[in-house]
């Protein structure tokens with residue numbers, strides 16, 4: 001299922017009565033099964049783009065389309081995962097994974113079966129009866145991914161899911177997410193501040209300008225091993241792509 005932004009502008013009201021333009025004339029398309037990252041300066045509207053895709057906000061101008069249909073509100077096509085895992089502390093892991101299915105009225109047995117499948121998919125076998133506090137940060141993120149996949153969305157939105165993790169856990173988790181998502185064939189949009197992460201995990205990278213955010217570059221990452229960032233990481237071209245992003249975001253000028 002493809003995702004498309006057509007000339008999308010989003011303005012928010014502010015306390016002073018003036019409007020704030022978060023994103024302006026945003027155009028891009030994510031093809032079915034593609035993994036696309038969006039990078040850009042803080043406050044340029046990345047989360048706003050995800051929220052509009054999930055149907056939490058409507059664009060002020062333009063259209064957001066999922067499978068060529070306008071998104072008019074929260075819907076079952078899109079699964080959302082955030083930096084904070086948002087697992088419910090009073091439910092064990094398996095019933096956390098079942099949560100979305102429960103609210104969709106899926107019966108008890110079918111729910112458990114799907115949840116166990118995703119638990120396995122996300123390499124958490126044996127942890128079904130544990131509670132979130134008993135798991136490491138990386139494992140909790142894997143449980144959150146299992147919960148997102150359990151509802152079988154066509155599109156997955158990832159909002160900085162690795163940013164709170166230490167460097168080693170991050171790399172292992174990026175690898176495990178990349179594999180799982182590639183196996184499931186999901187269309188994915190990842191928001192990240194980590195330029196290397198964008199290069200390691202994506203088919204394409206959207207570079208956004210300062211607020212109001214608009215797409216200033218759409219870069220195809222022409223490298224193998226999208227499903228294995230740990231392998232892609234060893235390719236010398238990775239540094240060239242990262243340098244290109246660095247330049248587009250004018251990070252050197254900003255540091256001066």
Ligand SMILES: Nc1ncnc2c1ncn2[C@@H]1O[C@H](COP(=O)(O)OP(=O)(O)OP(=O)(O)O)[C@@H](O)[C@H]1O
Nearest residue numbers: 012013020022041042043044045046047048049211
């Ligand atoms: N619900 C809202 N009401 C008013 N203003 C909002 C709302 N949501 C976002 N904004 C504003 O829109 C702009 C873009 O915010 P957004 O969170 O999308 O940026 P971001 O690129 O995700 O930021 P960061 O990288 O720092 O997480 C910001 O100036 C923010 O204050």
